[in-house]
Amino acid sequence: xxxxxxxxxxxxxxxxxxxxxxxxxxxxxxxxxxxxxxxxxxxxxxxxxxxxxxxxxxxxxxxxxxxxxxxxxxxxxxxxxxxxxxxxxxxxxxxxx
Numbered sequence: 001x002x003x004x005x006x007x008x009x010x011x012x013x014x015x016x017x018x019x020x021x022x023x024x025x026x027x028x029x030x031x032x033x034x035x036x037x038x039x040x041x042x043x044x045x046x047x048x049x050x051x052x053x054x055x056x057x058x059x060x061x062x063x064x065x066x067x068x069x070x071x072x073x074x075x076x077x078x079x080x081x082x083x084x085x086x087x088x089x090x091x092x093x094x095x096x097x
Contacts, residue, residue, distance in 0.1 A: 060094060061094075064090055064093070064094045067086075067090050068087075068090060071083065071086050071087065071090070
């Protein structure tokens with residue numbers, strides 16, 4: 001039995017040093033550069049899309065306010081039915097967008 005336990009024990013080996021070849025470095029560096037460039041590109045497009053979305057929202061609001069202002073200025077010249085129709089049209093357009 002003692003022989004079996006002695007044979008089961010293995011020696012501890014020293015750690016091997018990793019050898020990094022120049023080829024690996026030349027492959028890793030361009031990959032990191034491409035990753036960095038693609039990350040910047042994605043962030044940039046996200047920022048541009050957010051700005052466009054905000055601009056669209058502002059345009060819709062200003063357009064609705066302009067139409068309401070024109071309607072208010074001409075409120076005495078138009079009938080009540082037309083006034084309410086135009087108000088509902090403005091509201092429908094504003095809510096739908």
